[in-house]
Amino acid sequence: xxxxxxxxxxxxxxxxxxxxxxxxxxxxxxxxxxxxxxxxxxxxxxxxxxxxxxxxxxxxxxxxxxxxxxxxxxxxxxxxxxxxxxxxxxxxxx
Numbered sequence: 001x002x003x004x005x006x007x008x009x010x011x012x013x014x015x016x017x018x019x020x021x022x023x024x025x026x027x028x029x030x031x032x033x034x035x036x037x038x039x040x041x042x043x044x045x046x047x048x049x050x051x052x053x054x055x056x057x058x059x060x061x062x063x064x065x066x067x068x069x070x071x072x073x074x075x076x077x078x079x080x081x082x083x084x085x086x087x088x089x090x091x092x093x094x
Contacts, residue, residue: 033059036074037074038072040071040093041069042067042068043081045068051064056084057084057092064085066084067083068083069084069093
């Protein structure tokens, strides 16, 4: 059985087109919610905190570590902030 990290590497390679991937729907949510954003970066205050707010990229509603990330809106050029769960943070920044 593959670890989540190993499976994510496979998903990055196949561009989420494999039907076997249990994380395929999760990855499609992330990509869909961040479609309008590019140049993701971490703001100066990147400390994680424990919270119950849903992840703004995958929609995870379980309580856990949350991080603030930023990205530039493709259409407006404005910097947008997102609160993400630790899984999305790891996927986006590793």
